[in-house]
Amino acid sequence: MTEQSIPRRFEGRTVLVTGAGTGYGAEIAVRAAQEGARVAVHYRSSAAGAEKTVARIKEVGGRTPTRRWHPLHRALPLPLLILPRTAPDRSRHHHHRGVPVATFRFDTRVAQDPDRVWAVLTDVSMIPQWFPAVREAHFDGTHRHLSTSEGTLKSVVVTKDDALRRFQYRFVEGMPQPIDFHRGTIDVLPDADGSRVVYSQEIVPEALAPVVERAVSEGIAGIARHFAAHS
Structure with a gap:
């Protein structure tokens, strides 16, 4: 799939991805950026991992604030589209x-x-x-x-x-x-x-x-x- 063909479902939205410093959360954060979101990278302890996620987001042309859990919720504008790590x-x-x-x-x-x-x-x-x-x-x-x-x-x-x-x-x-x-x-x-x-x-x-x-x-x-x- 080319960059032009990736759907821009989240254009103009801020997306909070929890646990985005490692694993599944990091992959979701990058994908959301590819689909047009301004991604808020949430992490509890993996600061280095969160910075790597931010770097990957920037590589695909995305924008993101990076903060720990508590300041993050106070700092971001509403409404937020929440992409949870767990389901349903x-x-x-x-x-x-x-x-x-x-x-x-x-x-x-x-x-x-x-x-x-x-x-x-x-x-x-x-x-x-x-x-x-x-x-x-x-x-x-x-x-x-x-x-x-x-x-x-x-x-x-x-x-x-x-x-x-x-x-x-x-x-x-x-x-x-x-x-x-x-x-x-x-x-x-x-x-x-x-x-x-x-x-x-x-x-x-x-x-x-x-x-x-x-x-x-x-x-x-x-x-x-x-x-x-x-x-």
Whole structure:
């Protein structure tokens, strides 16, 4: 993915990333900067790590204040978009055609290295192995087809970035009612000697939010189980 094609979802916003001195928090902070945010780097004790994160943010053209936990909250302007280190997170921070977008974000840590995790999660034929609700999955060259007990879901791939290990897709058919907007995102990030998988969904209309929330919750739980069983 080129710099120009990275989505600018957080343009004009200040993003507070907790625990951004190391690991997953640092990767989220850099990614938020790439997507247009002014990133507030939070840390408790890893000052050196926070400075490295700030340097990386500046390398991608981002801007950031750097402070410890307490001064940070007093110093930053509101509103803040909070990107938590832990999940689930249910929020409505942006709009689609004037309608609030329901967003669900879950994450889990797995012991395998990021490249191995990325290979599994982007192989459509393996989806039933980590998402039990899906009985069969295949790609027809244009759409991904996921067969469940309730029917078939059809989606198109929006992003598959092997360098950033970011995969995004959009459902176009198979939901209980028409979809105004949807985007599913899977990020695989390095986390110490393993990986952090962040799985999120954005959906309009609101009536589909419970369906999507349940799906992403089951998906992240399935990912954790799959890699625990294959460690």
